[in-house]
Amino acid sequence: MAKRTAVKTKPADGVNPRQPCPCGSGKRYKACHGSAGGAADVIVSRPFEGLAAEAELIALREFVPSATVKLPLKDTSGREVVLATVLPMAAAGLVRADGTAFVGLQVQTRSGDLSRDLARAVRWASEAKTGDALAVVGPDDGSHPGRLQDLLDPEATLSPELHADFAWWLPPDNEPAGEVALSLERANAAILPTERLDAPGVTAAYWVDAGDKAHLRWVRPEPEEALLAALARLSVRGELDLGEGSRYAGSFRAHGLLVPVWDLDRELHSSEWAPGAEALGKRLREALTSLDAEPLTEAERRSRDGLRGRQITLR
Numbered sequence: 387m388a389k390r391t392a393v394k395t396k397p398a399d400g401v402n403p404r405q406p407c408p409c410g411s412g413k414r415y416k417a418c419h420g421s422a423g424g425a426a427d428v429i430v431s432r433p434f435e436g437l438a439a440e441a442e443l444i445a446l447r448e449f450v451p452s453a454t455v456k457l458p459l460k461d462t463s464g465r466e467v468v469l470a471t472v473l474p475m476a477a478a479g480l481v482r483a484d485g486t487a488f489v490g491l492q493v494q495t496r497s498g499d500l501s502r503d504l505a506r507a508v509r510w511a512s513e514a515k516t517g518d519a520l521a522v523v524g525p526d527d528g529s530h531p532g533r534l535q536d537l538l539d540p541e542a543t544l545s546p547e548l549h550a551d552f553a554w555w556l557p558p559d560n561e562p563a564g565e566v567a568l569s570l571e572r573a574n575a576a577i578l579p580t581e582r583l584d585a586p587g588v589t590a591a592y593w594v595d596a597g598d599k600a601h602l603r604w605v606r607p608e609p610e611e612a613l614l615a616a617l618a619r620l621s622v623r624g625e626l627d628l629g630e631g632s633r634y635a636g637s638f639r640a641h642g643l644l645v646p647v648w649d650l651d652r653e654l655h656s657s658e659w660a661p662g663a664e665a666l667g668k669r670l671r672e673a674l675t676s677l678d679a680e681p682l683t684e685a686e687r688r689s690r691d692g693l694r695g696r697q698i699t700l701r
Contacts, residue, residue: 428498428499429498429499430498430499430500430501430502431641431642432641432642432643433499433500433501433502433533433534433641433642434500434501434534434535434641435642436535436540437534437535437538437540438540438541438542438543439458439538439542439543439544440607440643441589441590441605441606441607441643442455442543442544442546442589442590442605443491443544444590444605444640444641444643444645445590445592445603445605445645446469446471446491446544446546447471447491447492447500447640447641448640448641448645449580449592449594449603450471450546450548450580450582450592451471451472451576451577451578451580452471452472452548452549452550452551452552452554452577452580453470453471453546453547453548453549454468454469454470454471454488454546454547454549454554455468455469455544455545455546455547456468456469457469457489457508457537457538458538458539458542458544459508459537459538459539460537460538460539461537464512465487465511465512465513466486466487467487467488467489467508467511467512468486468487468488468489469488469489469491469544470488470489470490470491471490471491471492472490472491472492472552472573473488473490473555474519474555474566474569474573475494475519475521475569476490476492476493476494477490477493477494477519477520477521477522478490478493478494478503478507478510478520478521478522478523479507479510479511479514479519479520480511480518480519480520481511481514481515481516481517481518481519482516482555482556482557483516483517483556483557483560484516484557484558485516486557487511487512487514488511489504489507489508489510489511490507491504493522493523494521494522495522496523497523499533500641501533501534501535502532502533502534503523504534505532505533505534505536505537506523507520507523508534508537509537510523543589546582548580548581548582550577550579551570551573551574551577552570552573552574552577553570555570578594578595578596578597579594579595580592580593580594580595581593581594581656581657583602583656583657583659583660583663584657584660585660585661585663585664585667586664587664587667587668587671588604588660588663588664588667590604590605590606591603591604591605591663592604593650593656593659595652598652599649599650599651599652600649600650600651600652600654600656601635601647601648601649601650602628602632602647602648602650602659602663603645603646603647604645604646604647604648604663605640605643605645606643606644606645606646606670607643608644608674610639610643610644612674612677613644613646613670613674614644614690614693614694615673615677615682615686615690616670616673616674616677617634617646617670617673617690617693618682618686618687618689618690618692618693619673619676619677619682619686619689620666620669620670620673621634621689621693622683622685622686622689625666625669626666627648627662627666628648628650628659628662628663628665628666629659629661629662629665630651631650631651631653631654632648632649632650632651632659632662633648633649634646634647634648635647635648635649635696636693636696636697636698637693637696637697638697638698639697639698644697
């Protein structure tokens with residue numbers, strides 16, 4: 387009998403079929419988006435590109451625990467839709483008993499394009515009946531084409547309201563009982579205290595108390611390579627901090643953007659870091675502007691390579 391030889395193949399998009407799927411499902415690519423059923427589900431690595439609210443959307447999707455914000459829809463003739471970080475049972479959408487319509491960012495399952503999923507959830511929420519819930523968006527059947535970019539004002543920014551708990555799941559003055567009360571208790575217990583920094587020139591920057599220390603997570607809109615070069619320039623100058631009690635810890639990639647992280651002295655209130663963030667943001671903008679006229683020095687290139695080595699990717 388002739389010996390069979392295993393041949394390793396890669397799909398056209400370059401993803402190894404045996405590797406974890408880039409969508410973050412935990413399955414192998416060949417059993418997820420690389421399967422025959424998922425072949426048409428294109429993975430979009432930067433789903434919110436083109437929206438002024440891109441950085442805030444990423445923060446709400448990845449690490450803000452409890453927040454809501456009204457969506458700036460182009461068509462304002464219909465029902466108002468509220469974007470939420472997470473809904474009960476990580477649902478994709480629901481219409482509360484008082485008629486308030488929500489769509490969730492942190493959901494149970496998703497396709498390769500978060501923007502498409504959200505657009506379909508928004509369309510569902512605009513038409514659903516009071517008390518209805520959408521557990522998952524489900525596969526695209528072609529009935530609701532389009533993406534979030536087709537529904538939102540591209541120039542609109544988001545200023546989310548952060549909540550200390552998930553009491554907003556219920557209409558005002560409603561007392562939870564039974565399984566609802568238990569679900570709320572579990573969700574509230576998992577929240578890490580989080581605040582959005584409010585300072586000129588500072589957006590999508592969130593302070594979080596992680597217990598032993600506090601952190602600042604700041605979603606930056608710049609292209610990754612340019613941002614790394616600017617961070618390296620500041621690092622060599624000793625200017626990559628928010629003041630005394632802060633230290634640059636590293637960064638992670640999320641949906642096409644880089645999110646630098648700083649360790650902070652948790653004894654200081656979140657608002658006390660706003661001036662430092664404002665000053666750092668100004669230094670970053672100046673460093674970015676200087677890159678065209680002043681190429682990185684050897685020391686700055688080494689620093690950039692070191693910063694790149696302290697990155698992880700969230701999908």
